[in-house]
Amino acid sequence: MAASSPPLPAGATAEPLEPARVSGWARDDHRAAFAIFARGCQAEPPLRASVPVPAALAAVCRQAGRLASAGPVGPHAARRFFERHFSFWRIRPPAAPTGFMTGYFEPEFEGSLTRSDSYPTPLYGRPPELVTRLPGDDWPGMDAALSAARRTATGLEPFHDRTAIETGALDGRGLEVLWMRDPVDRFVLQVQGSGRIRLPDGSVTRLVYSGRNGHAYTSLGRVLSEREGIPPAEMTMDRLIARLKADAGFARDLIRLNRSFVFFARRDDLPADSGPIGGAGLPLTPLRSIAIDRTVWPYGLPVWIDATLPDGDGGMGRLARLMIAQDTGSAILGPARLDLFVGSGARAGHRAGLIRHPVDFIVLWPTEPGRP
Missing domain, CATH: 2.40.240.50 (Barwin-like endoglucanases)
Incomplete structure (x- = not known):
């Protein structure tokens, strides 16, 4: 049975993709994204309410948590987890060929x-x-x-x-x-x-x-x-x-x-080395956590992004990796709009302020919940 596409607002489109067609997918550190995903889709209650987390996504989040608690998950297993439990969809907003990305920081x-x-x-x-x-x-x-x-x-x-x-x-x-x-x-x-x-x-x-x-x-x-x-x-x-x-x-x-x-x-209870708390109610991870439009996407959603961005030192570099949607923002509106959490402090702030760039926005939408 063909995988169902994610629900989208009028005018936006979703193009199905095989993981092998996603440029850079095989080279990512899937363990890093898996570790974040395994912490859960959102806290209960989240800091800022979003559209409800679909039952299928909640089930996959729970399964990731169980796997993580059983012992270390290697790079191949982490990659296979995402490929097995999600279908891949390139999202295009109305009247635009790509998504759009900005950056933010603590x-x-x-x-x-x-x-x-x-x-x-x-x-x-x-x-x-x-x-x-x-x-x-x-x-x-x-x-x-x-x-x-x-x-x-x-x-x-x-x-x-x-x-x-x-x-x-x-x-x-x-x-x-x-x-x-x-x-x-x-x-x-x-x-x-x-x-x-x-x-x-x-x-x-x-x-x-x-x-x-x-x-x-x-x-x-x-x-x-x-x-x-x-x-x-x-x-x-x-x-x-x-x-x-x-x-x-x-x-x-x-x-x-x-x-x-x-x-x-x-929140004086937060460890000094912990990231800030995002809208999902969970700590953010630099260059792995993103803010999305909470009226379109649920928290916990894995999103593959591919963009060429300022490095903060006067150069440009490619950022192609799997992110987890853990935050939202008043200015983050649209199905292919995201804000990248860059990190904490002045250096992160400088780089975040430079980011206003097109981005390839590929949503991983859950399929077959609960499969072992």
Whole structure:
């Protein structure tokens, strides 16, 4: 029986492939991808809800976990596992020949657990009245574009946008989890969705995504590129940050064009060498974890990518390997759109900011669940 293709939004296409036709497949380190996959499709509950994990995928995730717990899985066995339990499908978005990839990272900033003149910018925890729209939720009378709302005595209402929050909408409620040096650092942290904060005593606290206000995300890089005539390919995250840091008033006004506002929680239990927690609720692995559109794809899905990307040192290199979908993002929209987790720190941030490239996006869709 022919394998069933994955469900896709209108206009997108799925081309079946044999593994032998996937360039670079035989040369990958399948053990690395298998080890990540075997940790599970998602935590329960995940940090950010996605479309439900299909029963077939959940079954294969569990089987991988059992194999991993029984002892080391060698490279050949890991490769055969994916070939046996998945069919391969090249995904093409509507009106485009390939997918599109950006990069993200876990930044580190200076901050404090107490407010001061050096650290005046608050970072907020999730307000208790914030309600996140889950896939399939129907909110009559609410803008369909809103992904969250606030619960009131009379029903749901749009949550405060960024400008309202920055001008005091949440003041006096004790929601601050820490303070940062300036709104630009906070903006970068909110774009990346997680981070490390180095406190004045030298210790580090970890931050994980805890929700957002539900308003649409606006790319400030795109806005600045259009306003100042900068070619999109030259509008890197480094260039955007430098422009924002140079003029506090300009930064305030530009940042407020992005009405989306992200909330965080502290996770001091995370090991220092662990990756940040992605939307699936599991630690991310550099250059193996990706963020996908959570309204199209479930967490835990293996995805083969093939792209030529900046190496961060002025050169370009091919990245062809098996990834695991473990995260999502407000700007990651579409069936062949992905965000590559590059790593932690400034070097990873520099490379991540350079990535805006076409990518061959091949989904591994589960078949024959539970086969031994």
